[in-house]
Amino acid sequence: MGQLLEIEDLKTYFRTEDGLVPAVDGVSFGLEKGETLGVVGESGCGKSVTSLSIMRLIPTPPGLFKGGRILFEGQDLLKKSEADMRRIRGNDISMIFQEPMTSLNPVFTVGDQIAEAIQLHQGKSRQEAMERTVEMLRLVGIPAPEKRVHEYPHQMSGGMRQRAMIAMALSCEPRLLIADEPTTALDVTIQAQILELMKKLKRELGMAIMLITHDLGVVAEMCERVVVMYAGKVVEEADVISLFQKPLHPYTEGLLKSIPRLSASRAAGTAALGATGTAPGGREKLHVIEGVVPNPQRLPSGCRFHPRCPYAQDICRTEEPPLLEAGPGRQVACWLHNEVSLKGAAS
């Protein structure tokens, strides 16, 4: 289909003492060449497991791929051998993680770690690999890269380490970069630096980015399209502007309304902010999504979001809504937006 990455009905489960946990339970979405896709959701929605599944970094056991396909440039990654995957990881698809301190090897210098990837995947000599490494460190904005190349991760700040990890991830010019909460652990001013860097590199290298985050501000700034996940499923997919201006799924709507905004004025709350009444002191109360994310081993019947949904109807409690098209480039899994249910109600 010409898409860089196509995930089809992916099911990644985990065998635990208490039974099978459906962490990712039938997830489908795609990513075009050069596009930045945001994957949004809260704890337990399955976004990280999805990205680790793409990289085949899920240990099996206890993980198991119960079904689906992950097509990268037309080839199913779930069918590849481990040797093939090693060639793909770091080379065609690269990943950066949330905690740069725990994902960089503390006993090797930063230079060694980056050069290793280059030598392995591009067959360059040690000398050439080191030269390229210094270039990469310069590209990601690390000052005096010829010196820093000999430093250990603990000698660098959080922001520097994240830059080093980005340098490592990009050193072999992958077509797809998966960034799993890359700035969550960083201070806000460092986050701004890293986001600007990612934008710049994307422009220069033309790679696709799958950005996993719970921060809707980061999504608004970085992404072209967004996929919203809840309890192991995709509940909405849209281009970023449509998602923020007119969210279709009640969960997306709830998330957007419950974030305190910098631009909002406290005393003069407006309906658009979803203010649910005035708190004492003239402050508009924050919108709240009642309840908590369900335990994946005790999922609600029907739509997984129904116990927390202000619009839940009878059908929501018994039947799980399919992910259907709801306009050009938009999909939503919700009975409110599903023609079938409306027809059913009419008859």
Next chain:
Amino acid sequence: MEVRDLKKYYPVTKGVFSRTVAHVKAVDGVSFNVRKGETLGLVGESGCGKTTTGKVILRLQEPTEGEVWFEGQNIMGLQREQMRRLRREMQIIFQDPYSSLNPRMTVGDIIGEPMIIHGVARGAAKEKRVRELLEVVGLSPEHARRYPHEFSGGQRQRIGVARALALNPKLIVCDEPVSALDVSIQSQILNLLVDLQAEFGLTYIFIAHGLAAVKYISDRVGVMYLGKLVEMADAEELYANPKHPYTEALMSAIPEPDPTLKRERIVLEGDVPSPVNPPSGCRFHTRCRYVMDICRQVEPELRDVGGGHLMACHLER
């Protein structure tokens, strides 16, 4: 509460005899007031000293220098027993709901413990109050029998809030109470804190790095950088008219959830310097886009630039 020139230095030791070779100047001369019934927000990034400030004003850690006056009394001079009695008025909610509750105690015991320690209530009276507190924070009285690991992060934070309320304090220091929680739970806890403040006439010192949450809950906000207070103003005023270059950069760095917003972003160069060896003069000068010669030599005073808006900067703004 009045905080005067508070300092907290941690010694850095080296060698087998643990010689003190330097100090981490975590809090280096911070002064501010907190009015009864208000919420004072303290924001800043890692290493700015806001959490240390919160702990030192409650004397959970002893200050190196400085005074803290609570209801007209200098608490630094109090003896242990007097301080302990005063702690009934000043409580704290911690950041990490996973490590701040004793996993071997039931929720009821955790909330009731302050009452036993201070001899406020025992037995049936205590149990009754524990049940009341659980309801106040939106949990159910049966939860008293359960253990912390049986609850979600948001629920655990509610337990932390109930514990902080157990003694009917006047002041609660909230140390990053929502940072470890999912976005949709954060709003539940923030709403709860706001309701409780009105119901019980509480005063909050709200410490966080989540600028939007701080703006929502605070009346006034102070910005800290490398152990110093660089700006303080009414919340609306601070966010609408940040005057200090650091505050300006901080506001502009926050990604807003609005994809149509086109902003001129101020991106600061470099990293935060080490608090062991802070820059000379104004601590922010190494990253400041407006830096002048005087900034490198003379530390600016925190002064009122109009209408109670305080700022420490050599620029005329």
